[in-house]
Amino acid sequence: NAGVTQTPKFRVLKTGQSMTLLCAQDMNHEYMYWYRQDPGMGLRLIHYSVGEGTTAKGEVPDGYNVSRLKKQNFLLGLESAAPSQTSVYFCASSSHRTWGVPDTQYFGPGTRLTVL
Amino acid sequence: AQTVTQSQPEMSVQEAETVTLSCTYDTSESDYYLFWYKQPPSRQMILVIRQEAYKQQNATENRFSVNFQKAAKSFSLKISDSQLGDAAMYFCAYRALNTGNQFYFGTGTSLTVIP
Numbered sequence: 368n369a370g371v372t373q374t375p376k377f378r379v380l381k382t383g384q385s386m387t388l389l390c391a392q393d394m395n396h397e398y399m400y401w402y403r404q405d406p407g408m409g410l411r412l413i414h415y416s417v418g419e420g421t422t423a424k425g426e427v428p429d430g431y432n433v434s435r436l437k438k439q440n441f442l443l444g445l446e447s448a449a450p451s452q453t454s455v456y457f458c459a460s461s462s463h464r465t466w467g468v469p470d471t472q473y474f475g476p477g478t479r480l481t482v483l
Numbered sequence: 484a485q486t487v488t489q490s491q492p493e494m495s496v497q498e499a500e501t502v503t504l505s506c507t508y509d510t511s512e513s514d515y516y517l518f519w520y521k522q523p524p525s526r527q528m529i530l531v532i533r534q535e536a537y538k539q540q541n542a543t544e545n546r547f548s549v550n551f552q553k554a555a556k557s558f559s560l561k562i563s564d565s566q567l568g569d570a571a572m573y574f575c576a577y578r579a580l581n582t583g584n585q586f587y588f589g590t591g592t593s594l595t596v597i598p
Contacts, residue, residue: 398584400585400586402588407492407590408590409489409574409588409589409590409591410574410588411588412585412586412587415584415585417584425585455526457528459528459586461584461586463580463584471518471530471533472528472576472586474527474528476526476527477526477527
């Protein structure tokens, strides 16, 4: 199993450009999440999904859109990138419970995005 | 909204010694779960230990243990016999199962292990 994968690993954008980050998981997890990590601020939830075809806003959703057309994929889009969106982005997935034990999140390796 | 607070941005420990990282949280839920994650320089987030709120017994995983004080809403991580490989950022996280299944993270504690 690959677990959670993210594409790409690095990206540099100019202000105003758009891009899509792809997250894929092969663990049949119901829940998927997108976070951004900035120095001194920990992980902040951007959007999440509790199932195929559903998405919800997290703590910092402005400037981002998401889609979950397939259970295994969760896409994060930036329509018009801004320097404030320079960050490391993590995707994660989770099940509700595994063998009766509340499941943790499984994280992808992260994407470092720089917006100039 | 739930909040998770880690009041120690940086900590250091001598190799083979014990260190405790603190975490407090705020919630009105009764059923929730707490986690400690480790993030080494590779950026990969690694689960260290988890605790179910309904369990009074503190979780342990080898050299890692927690001190869970539900009434005080405190969840500290103790690392015994610290090793150089323990150097990393440590994040405390909270998960409520009945309200959205979101995870809430603290701002992290950077742990340095001194040889």
